[in-house]
Amino acid sequence: MATIIAGSTTFAGVRETEYNEVISEAIGVNLMNLGPFWERTALSSSGVLNVSTEGSKDYIVNRVYRHGLVGVGQFDTAGAMIFGQAGQANPYAGIRLNPVVGNVFPSAALSADRVGVRLSIPMRSQTYNYNAVVTEMQASGLSWFPGEDLADKDYAFAMKIAMDQCLQFYASGAAGYEFCKMTSGVTSTPSGGVADSLLTFVPDNLAPWRFEKGQRVDFRLVSTEARINEVGGTHYMGLIVGVDYTTNEVKAMCLSPATGAAVDLATTFATNLNTAADSTVRITPCSNYDGTNYYGIAGLPAWVVNSGDLLGNEAIGSADKGKLDVDTHAHLKSIIKAVSGPLTEDYLLKVLTLARRAYMKGGGDIDTAFTTPGVIQNYREQKRVQSYIATQSGGPSSLANEGFKGPIIITDHNGKTLSIFADDWVESGTLWMHRLGGGNWQRLVAPNLTDGFGEGSTAASVPGALPFHFIASYFGFPGRDLPLYATGGGTNDPTLAVQRPGFLVYQLAPKDPRGVKLTGLTESVVTNGS
Amino acid sequence: MPDQDMIDNLTVPSKPEVVNLDMAPPPSTTPPTPSQSGKGGSSHDTDALSKKLDELAAKLEATTSQSTQVSAVKDAIKTLFTEGADAADALELLGQFGEVDPNVLTQVTASVRQKPDDGKLSPQTQFELRQSEAHLHDYNEQRAATAINRVINDTKLQSLISKRCELDPDAKKEEILAAMRDRINKAVYNSVEAHWGRQPEGTPFNPKWFDQAADYALSELLDVVKLGVGDPSRIGRAPEAAGHDLLQPVPELPRGKDGKIDPNAIREMGPGGFRQYMAARLARAGVSGQPGSRV
Numbered sequence: 001m002a003t004i005i006a007g008s009t010t011f012a013g014v015r016e017t018e019y020n021e022v023i024s025e026a027i028g029v030n031l032m033n034l035g036p037f038w039e040r041t042a043l044s045s046s047g048v049l050n051v052s053t054e055g056s057k058d059y060i061v062n063r064v065y066r067h068g069l070v071g072v073g074q075f076d077t078a079g080a081m082i083f084g085q086a087g088q089a090n091p092y093a094g095i096r097l098n099p100v101v102g103n104v105f106p107s108a109a110l111s112a113d114r115v116g117v118r119l120s121i122p123m124r125s126q127t128y129n130y131n132a133v134v135t136e137m138q139a140s141g142l143s144w145f146p147g148e149d150l151a152d153k154d155y156a157f158a159m160k161i162a163m164d165q166c167l168q169f170y171a172s173g174a175a176g177y178e179f180c181k182m183t184s185g186v187t188s189t190p191s192g193g194v195a196d197s198l199l200t201f202v203p204d205n206l207a208p209w210r211f212e213k214g215q216r217v218d219f220r221l222v223s224t225e226a227r228i229n230e231v232g233g234t235h236y237m238g239l240i241v242g243v244d245y246t247t248n249e250v251k252a253m254c255l256s257p258a259t260g261a262a263v264d265l266a267t268t269f270a271t272n273l274n275t276a277a278d279s280t281v282r283i284t285p286c287s288n289y290d291g292t293n294y295y296g297i298a299g300l301p302a303w304v305v306n307s308g309d310l311l312g313n314e315a316i317g318s319a320d321k322g323k324l325d326v327d328t329h330a331h332l333k334s335i336i337k338a339v340s341g342p343l344t345e346d347y348l349l350k351v352l353t354l355a356r357r358a359y360m361k362g363g364g365d366i367d368t369a370f371t372t373p374g375v376i377q378n379y380r381e382q383k384r385v386q387s388y389i390a391t392q393s394g395g396p397s398s399l400a401n402e403g404f405k406g407p408i409i410i411t412d413h414n415g416k417t418l419s420i421f422a423d424d425w426v427e428s429g430t431l432w433m434h435r436l437g438g439g440n441w442q443r444l445v446a447p448n449l450t451d452g453f454g455e456g457s458t459a460a461s462v463p464g465a466l467p468f469h470f471i472a473s474y475f476g477f478p479g480r481d482l483p484l485y486a487t488g489g490g491t492n493d494p495t496l497a498v499q500r501p502g503f504l505v506y507q508l509a510p511k512d513p514r515g516v517k518l519t520g521l522t523e524s525v526v527t528n529g530s
Numbered sequence: 531m532p533d534q535d536m537i538d539n540l541t542v543p544s545k546p547e548v549v550n551l552d553m554a555p556p557p558s559t560t561p562p563t564p565s566q567s568g569k570g571g572s573s574h575d576t577d578a579l580s581k582k583l584d585e586l587a588a589k590l591e592a593t594t595s596q597s598t599q600v601s602a603v604k605d606a607i608k609t610l611f612t613e614g615a616d617a618a619d620a621l622e623l624l625g626q627f628g629e630v631d632p633n634v635l636t637q638v639t640a641s642v643r644q645k646p647d648d649g650k651l652s653p654q655t656q657f658e659l660r661q662s663e664a665h666l667h668d669y670n671e672q673r674a675a676t677a678i679n680r681v682i683n684d685t686k687l688q689s690l691i692s693k694r695c696e697l698d699p700d701a702k703k704e705e706i707l708a709a710m711r712d713r714i715n716k717a718v719y720n721s722v723e724a725h726w727g728r729q730p731e732g733t734p735f736n737p738k739w740f741d742q743a744a745d746y747a748l749s750e751l752l753d754v755v756k757l758g759v760g761d762p763s764r765i766g767r768a769p770e771a772a773g774h775d776l777l778q779p780v781p782e783l784p785r786g787k788d789g790k791i792d793p794n795a796i797r798e799m800g801p802g803g804f805r806q807y808m809a810a811r812l813a814r815a816g817v818s819g820q821p822g823s824r825v
Contacts, residue, residue, distance in 0.1 A: 018811060018812070019812070021811070022808050022811045022812060025808075026808060029796055029804055032793050032796065032797065033797065033801075039793050150809070150812060151805045151806070151808040151809035151812055152805055154808055154812065155801065155804065155805050155808055458783060458791070461783075461790060461791045462783065462796075463791065463793050
C-alpha cells in the first residue's frame with residue numbers, strides 16, 4: 001500500500017515495487033505461455049543462505065541428502081526370545097537355577113547408520129537493461145496514441161528474460177546454453193550497403209522458435225568456445241533480425257559497438273560465419289565464459305546425470321561437502337538412454353517402470369515427462385500403427401483428449417500415471433522425465449531480495465514468476481529510470497533517453513534430482529515449408 | 531469519517547509504549563461510580579479547584595521543553611487528585627493539555643502504562659489517565675479527519691474532478707470523491723504509521739504527521755488527477771493529455787475459486803489483455819514517471 005513520507009516505503013519506493021512486481025508477473029506469465037514446466041514449480045527461500053557471514057550478497061543453497069537404512073537385525077529360532085533358556089539344567093522337575101538372559105539382540109554397535117552428505121547449489125544472477133526515450137514516454141501518456149507503448153515494451157522485455165530462462169532450463173550449461181548450431185548451407189547477403197552482413201541459417205535442431213527478432217546472441221566455436229564475433233577484445237554482439245517459420249530460417253547480423261552498424265561477416269572476424277559448418281559453430285546467449293563455465297541457472301542437464309558430479313563443472317565445495325558425485329552415490333544417478341527410434345508406449349512404460357523402481361526407496365517418483373511436439377506426434381503415430389485399441393482399464397482407446405487440452409496421460413502397471421507435456425524448448429528428439437509433484441522443483445529466491453515479491457504479493461502468486469529488481473531506486477532515483485548519458489569527448493552529456501537496468505537472482509533446483517533422459521527419438525514435423 | 535477498524539489498527543500500532551484503545555481497564559481498577567464521574571457529585575470546593583486548574587494551566591503554558599511539560603503534567607495530575615478532583619475535572623484539565631502538546635500526553639500515558647504497579651498513582655488516577663488516552667485518540671482522529679478533509683476540499687482538486695466529469699459523462703463526482711477519500715485515508719494513515727515505525731524507539735507519536743502526510747498526498751494526488759484530466763492550465767483546451775484513467779480501479783489478475791492466480795484464465799487474457807493490465811499497473815506506478823503530466 002502506498003506510503004508517503006520519506007524512506008524506503010515512499011511513494012517513490014512504491015513505484016519501484018510496482019515496477020518490480022509488474023515485470024516479475026510478466027516474466028511469470030510469459031513463462032507460463034512458453035512452456036508447461038514453470039507453472040509447476042514452487043517458490044521458495046528455504047535453505048538460501050549467504051555464502052559468508054559478513055553480509056555477503058552471494059547466496060548458496062545447501063541441501064543435505066541422506067540415503068540408506070539404519071539398524072541391525074538377525075533371524076533366529078523363537079527359543080532365543082525366551083529368557084532363561086541358557087541357564088543351568090533343572091535340578092528338579094519344574095525348577096531352574098541361575099537363569100541367564102539369552103543374548104537375544106544383535107549388537108547396536110553393528111547397526112548401520114546413514115550419513116548426510118551436502119550438496120551446495122550456487123545461486124545465479126542475470127543482469128538486464130533496456131532504454132526508453134522521452135518522446136515515446138510522452139506519447140504513451142496520450143490517450144489517442146495507438147497501443148500501450150511502454151507496457152508493450154515492458155512486456156517484450158519480460159518475454160526476452162522469460163525466453164532466456166526457458167533456454168537455460170533445457171540446454172546444457174556445459175554447451176554454453178546453446179540455442180542451436182548452424183546447419184551447413186549458411187548464406188550471407190549484403191544489407192544496408194554492407195557486404196556479407198546478413199547471415200541466414202537454419203537451426204540444426206529445427207527450432208527457430210527459440211529465436212526472436214531483437215535477440216542478442218553470440219557465435220562460438222564448439223571446439224574452443226572462443227567467441228567468433230569478438231576481435232581484439234571488441235565484442236560485436238550478434239542481433240537476430242528475422243525468423244521465418246515457413247523455411248525455418250533465422251537471420252542475424254553482428255553490429256559494431258562503436259558505430260552500431262552491421263559489419264561484413266566475412267572480413268571482420270577470424271572465422272568467416274557464412275562458411276561455417278553446422279557442427280563447428282554454436283549460437284548462445286550473450287554470456288561470459290571463464291574457460292570452464294557459463295554461469296546460468298542449473299537446468300535439467302545439470303541434474304539428470306549418470307556420471308560425475310551433480311551440477312557438473314558448476315558444483316562447488318569438496319566431495320560430500322558441497323559436491324555429490326553420482327558415481328559414489330549411485331542412488332542419485334539418473335537414467336539416460338539413447339533410443340534412436342520412435343517413442344513407443346511399450347518403451348515408455350519399460351523406462352518408467354525402471355525409473356520408479358530405482359527411485360522409489362529414496363521417496364522419489366517420476367510423474368511428468370517433457371518432450372517436443374514432434375516426438376509426441378510421432379508417438380501418436382506409433383500408437384496407431386501398433387493398434388492400441390483399448391486402454392489398460394479396458395475402455396476403448398481414444399486419442400481425442402491426448403495432448404490437446406492437457407498432457408497425454410499414461411498409466412503404469414500399478415495404476416500410477418505419467419503426464420507427458422509438449423514443450424518447444426526441449427532439444428530435438430529428446431524426452432525428459434522428472435518429478436514435478438510435491439513441489440520438487442523450486443524457484444529459489446534469496447530471502448532479502450523479495451521486495452515486491454514477498455509472501456502474498458501478486459507477483460509471487462503468479463505461477464512461474466521470478467523476482468526481477470530494477471536498481472534505479474538503489475541510487476536514489478524514484479521508480480526505475482536512470483539517466484542515459486552520451487559518453488565521448490571526455491563528457492557525460494545527458495540524453496533524451498533513460499535506461500532501466502535490473503537484475504534477477506535465483507536458482508532452479510529439484511529436491512530429488514533423479515530423472516530420465518531419452519535421446520534420439522524420432523520427430524514427426526513439417527519442415528522447410530514442405 | 532475514517533473506518534473505525536483502520537483507526538484502531540493504524541493509529542495505534544503494536545509498539546509497547548503505544549496507547550491501546552481496546553485495552554480494558556484492569557480488574558483492579560476501581561470502576562467509576564456516578565458520584566465519581568458526574569460533575570454534580572463532586573465533593574470538593576469547586577472554586578478552589580478551578581483556581582488550582584488555572585494555576586496549573588498557567589504553569590504548563592510557561593514551560594517550553596517537552597520534558598519539563600511531562601513533569602509538569604504528572605505533577606498537575608497528582609496535585610489534582612490530592613485536592614480531591616474527580617474524572618470530569620481531570621478531563622477538563624487534560625483538555626487544556628491537548629492544546630499544549632499532545633506528545634506530552636503520550637509520554638505521560640506511556641509512562642503510566644509502563645509502570646502500572648508502581649504504587650505512586652492511585653487506581654483512580656490510573657483510570658483517569660486511561661480516560662486521557664481516549665481523549666488523545668479523539669484528538670488524533672479529529673486531527674487526521676481535518677487533514678484528510680482539507681485534501682478532499684482542496685479547490686484545485688475539486689476543480690480538476692469537476693472538469694473530468696465534464697469530459698466523461700459517465701463519471702460521477704460523488705463516486706470519484708468517495709473512492710478518493712478512501713485512497714487518501716489509507717495513504718495518510720499508512721504513511722504516518724510507517725513514518726512512526728522508522729523513528730527511534732520510544733519516539734512519541736506526533737499528530738502533526740497527519741498534516742504533513744496530507745500535504746504530500748494532496749500534491750501527489752493533483753499530479754495523478756492531472757494525468758486523468760490534463761494540465762489545469764490547459765483545461766478546456768487540451769484533451770490530449772487525458773492519458774490513463776488513474777481513477778479507475780486497477781484490474782487484477784484473474785483468480786480461481788481457491789483465491790489463487792488462475793494460469794488458464796491468464797492465458798485466456800492473451801498477450802493483449804495482459805499488456806492492458808500491465809499498462810494500468812505501470813500507469814499507477816508511474817505518476818510522474820509516466821509522463822502524461824509532462825506532455
